Amino acid sequence: MNTFKKLSVISMLIFLGCNIQDGDEPYEKKFVVFGNIQANLPMVDTLFVSRTASLDEEIDADELWIANANVKISSKDGNEIAHPVTGKPGRYLTRKDYVYRPGTKYNLTVEVDGKTLTAETTTPEKMEIGSIK
Amino acid sequence: MRKKFWMTFWQRNKLIFMLWSGLLWGQSSHQIYGFITDSNSGEVLIGANVFIKETGQGMATDINGYYVLSEIELNEATLVVSYVGYKRFEQVIDFDITSINLDIALEIEAVEFFEVDVTAEEIERLNKIEPSRISLSPRMLKSQPALAEPDLFRTIQSLPGVLTTSEFSTGLVIRGGNTDQNLILLDGITVYNPSHLGGVFSNFIVDAVKEAELIKGGYNAEYGGRLSAVLDIRSREGNRNEFKGKTSVSLLSAHTTLEGPFLNGAWLFSGRRTYFDLLLPKVLPAETAELIPPYYFYDIQGHVFTDLNEKDRISFSFYNGIDDFLFNDFDLSALWGNRTGSLAYRRVFNEKLIGNFLFANSQFFTNFSLGGNAGLNSDNKIQDASFSANLSFFLNQDINFFFGGQLKKLDISYINTFGDSTDFDLSTNPNEAAVYTKIKWKPNLKFILEPGLRLNTYSGHSQSIYPDFRLGMKYIIDDSRFINLAIGNYHQFIETFQDDYNPNILDNWVGIDDSVEPAKSTQFVLGYEQFIGRDYKLQIEGYYKDISNMLTFEETRASTDGRVSDEKLSDILSLANGYAYGLEVFGQKTAGRLSGWVAYTWSVSRKQMNQMEYFTNWDRSHVLNVVGTYQTTKKWELNWKWTFQSGQAFTPINGYFLENLPGDPELSYRTIPGARNGGRYPVYHRLDLGAVRHFKIRNTKFDLFIQIINTYNRKNVFRYIYQLGNVYNGVDDDGDWDVKKHDINKNGRPDFGEPNVDESDEGRIQRSPLNIFPIIPSIGISFEL
Numbered sequence: 001m002n003t004f005k006k007l008s009v010i011s012m013l014i015f016l017g018c019n020i021q022d023g024d025e026p027y028e029k030k031f032v033v034f035g036n037i038q039a040n041l042p043m044v045d046t047l048f049v050s051r052t053a054s055l056d057e058e059i060d061a062d063e064l065w066i067a068n069a070n071v072k073i074s075s076k077d078g079n080e081i082a083h084p085v086t087g088k089p090g091r092y093l094t095r096k097d098y099v100y101r102p103g104t105k106y107n108l109t110v111e112v113d114g115k116t117l118t119a120e121t122t123t124p125e126k127m128e129i130g131s132i133k
Numbered sequence: 134m135r136k137k138f139w140m141t142f143w144q145r146n147k148l149i150f151m152l153w154s155g156l157l158w159g160q161s162s163h164q165i166y167g168f169i170t171d172s173n174s175g176e177v178l179i180g181a182n183v184f185i186k187e188t189g190q191g192m193a194t195d196i197n198g199y200y201v202l203s204e205i206e207l208n209e210a211t212l213v214v215s216y217v218g219y220k221r222f223e224q225v226i227d228f229d230i231t232s233i234n235l236d237i238a239l240e241i242e243a244v245e246f247f248e249v250d251v252t253a254e255e256i257e258r259l260n261k262i263e264p265s266r267i268s269l270s271p272r273m274l275k276s277q278p279a280l281a282e283p284d285l286f287r288t289i290q291s292l293p294g295v296l297t298t299s300e301f302s303t304g305l306v307i308r309g310g311n312t313d314q315n316l317i318l319l320d321g322i323t324v325y326n327p328s329h330l331g332g333v334f335s336n337f338i339v340d341a342v343k344e345a346e347l348i349k350g351g352y353n354a355e356y357g358g359r360l361s362a363v364l365d366i367r368s369r370e371g372n373r374n375e376f377k378g379k380t381s382v383s384l385l386s387a388h389t390t391l392e393g394p395f396l397n398g399a400w401l402f403s404g405r406r407t408y409f410d411l412l413l414p415k416v417l418p419a420e421t422a423e424l425i426p427p428y429y430f431y432d433i434q435g436h437v438f439t440d441l442n443e444k445d446r447i448s449f450s451f452y453n454g455i456d457d458f459l460f461n462d463f464d465l466s467a468l469w470g471n472r473t474g475s476l477a478y479r480r481v482f483n484e485k486l487i488g489n490f491l492f493a494n495s496q497f498f499t500n501f502s503l504g505g506n507a508g509l510n511s512d513n514k515i516q517d518a519s520f521s522a523n524l525s526f527f528l529n530q531d532i533n534f535f536f537g538g539q540l541k542k543l544d545i546s547y548i549n550t551f552g553d554s555t556d557f558d559l560s561t562n563p564n565e566a567a568v569y570t571k572i573k574w575k576p577n578l579k580f581i582l583e584p585g586l587r588l589n590t591y592s593g594h595s596q597s598i599y600p601d602f603r604l605g606m607k608y609i610i611d612d613s614r615f616i617n618l619a620i621g622n623y624h625q626f627i628e629t630f631q632d633d634y635n636p637n638i639l640d641n642w643v644g645i646d647d648s649v650e651p652a653k654s655t656q657f658v659l660g661y662e663q664f665i666g667r668d669y670k671l672q673i674e675g676y677y678k679d680i681s682n683m684l685t686f687e688e689t690r691a692s693t694d695g696r697v698s699d700e701k702l703s704d705i706l707s708l709a710n711g712y713a714y715g716l717e718v719f720g721q722k723t724a725g726r727l728s729g730w731v732a733y734t735w736s737v738s739r740k741q742m743n744q745m746e747y748f749t750n751w752d753r754s755h756v757l758n759v760v761g762t763y764q765t766t767k768k769w770e771l772n773w774k775w776t777f778q779s780g781q782a783f784t785p786i787n788g789y790f791l792e793n794l795p796g797d798p799e800l801s802y803r804t805i806p807g808a809r810n811g812g813r814y815p816v817y818h819r820l821d822l823g824a825v826r827h828f829k830i831r832n833t834k835f836d837l838f839i840q841i842i843n844t845y846n847r848k849n850v851f852r853y854i855y856q857l858g859n860v861y862n863g864v865d866d867d868g869d870w871d872v873k874k875h876d877i878n879k880n881g882r883p884d885f886g887e888p889n890v891d892e893s894d895e896g897r898i899q900r901s902p903l904n905i906f907p908i909i910p911s912i913g914i915s916f917e918l
Contacts, residue, residue: 027787027805036795045795052790052805055900058511064791128368 065090309713310361350479351619
């Protein structure tokens, strides 16, 4: 076998042996929750529960809201349910007279389609202002 | 014991003895030296083959057109000079003195179809170590179909191992290295961004180029400061015998080249301007024309030299190229360009020692603005003042030395502002210096070795010395078959940003600081080369390249984030490593009615960052180029270029969700990216065809050229555009509103009072491909005085 043929065979072996296939990460449907609370106030902004959509999915924005989620906010003082807002699917609010306290850890639990999403945050401590000059 | 001592002493000092004996021996035999020039223009010829017919000893002329043949044992010998396109020169030399100076002017040969002097080419093959090295002459550049005019970078892109970042760019990606990893030199001056927007033209006007040498990898110690490849362009010197001019006009651009004698030398001036900005508003309907931003660029380059005497030459060259892009509708403007100027001095110290000294200044700048003074403004500038010295010492037929140094004083600034606030300001004033030496040694008839060493320093990082070791080797199987090998390590201290999600269109250069390490690479190249018969050449090359410390922008570390400092590079950029390997097959037919090449490349280019490994966004696995010219008659010439490339890597958008940030009453869409560069665009392929008709009117030569770019109108995907749309119905999200229903007055916009042009697919994100080049026929004419 001459040099050229040997090199061709070696090259083909390298070629066939080194092909890398990463592939793309497949799309996976997930639930999305946005919410925020402020100390010394009731829930002002609405808490949103929606889902992701794949690029190929034929769905409008209105259909992404999740209207049947169970949303609960708990702290050392107990549990508070966020109820769906009438006429606005996917939006949830806690009671208007439920005020979030400063320096308190709150846990958010969202149950939807048999899955549970959780998050936690601690509101800032009460700010003491000594004097204003 | 004594014998052993002398044996050891001999082994250790063999090279020194050989050098010394070479000096003495060289003085006792004959030698001949001089310059090879074109008899018409007086320009020196690079790479002309000079050899002694009786013994076969010879060399190719260097970049000065200089040759020296020493150790000629004959008292009478036939000197032969051969160069493609010129009449073969033969003269019997009677060596009545030891050393003869003979400058030779070759006459152009009027041939219908290019013939190659096989004997001469064999001499060249036996003397050059050239893995990954391709010389491009203007003749080769002009034998390809081109949009508007021949282009250096477009030709280079049809060679194996060379890609672009996109169809819209002429930036070169060579063997997996990013565009900033190529050292691009014009007459020895660094050119930082030699591309114009749109991928049609690079900066260099082909009529003003004498030769371009592309070294795709494994280059030796005379080059440094870049990780991947070298493109060394030499501009034409001009005609030292008479005034000449050439002008070319096409639908997109016009250029002219003028040249003539100057003192004991010559001058050359070349200029080009595109006129899409002037032409399109006149030929397109007003509604369409106003959607196309006015864009133009111009290039001017020139060279003037004079010989002070037979040993000394001084020359001055300059280049100025500006791109101007303004889109008032979006308050968008971009201006970028290069300016270079250099003063060069060449001296022949004696027949064995020749030196080139260069003082040069190179400036590159980009100014980008979106939203005027109150919006985003980005300014990037490099001021590069440099001095370099390169010397060649032709000791004897078997050993040549090459050595020199370079000193660069750099001023680099990259400033981003938004309104009155500065996002970041990265400004440095480093000095970069290097010294190098390389030896070309032929220990026997089978081997040529080229070991080299380059020592680099860079004041912007530390006072360390960064050594680069290089080795080139050629094994001569027989007169037509060779094995080439090259190994080397490389350092780079100034780089551009890489953005894996949104590839940059404009380059932004920064000099490294103490917070990051300099980029470095190691390369290994192994190649086999075979000449088949008179006309065919086959090259097979494999390479592996390891790269470290590439500056990469990560989306998670926004430069506008107030929590991070913006004084150091590491605050804004991350370091990524990578590697590339591949196999290239290059079959070329060099002579006859039909000439051209078939080039195939299989390659892999990967990056590693944050414990993740992924493809670079310029990776393409398979590339096939078929390029050819066919001379049907004396008057007609046909040419073609067909490119087939497997899909380029990109980061896809996989999905989306609704986002509502605290305090914001508005909902918006937010996208979900897929794996970094985990997607692939569809296969790219394109056929360009051209025809040239040569004719004469009185004594003026004319070339009429007709070209069709993208002949079968392939809709290649340049990018995917994601129309984010509006989460509320009632707004046309994707711009594909029904014209028949909503544009009664046909002004290209929804009629007054009809803002709601929604269709059934509105209200969600949609992906659409963006295609750049449709089928483009073009016609032009050039004439030569």
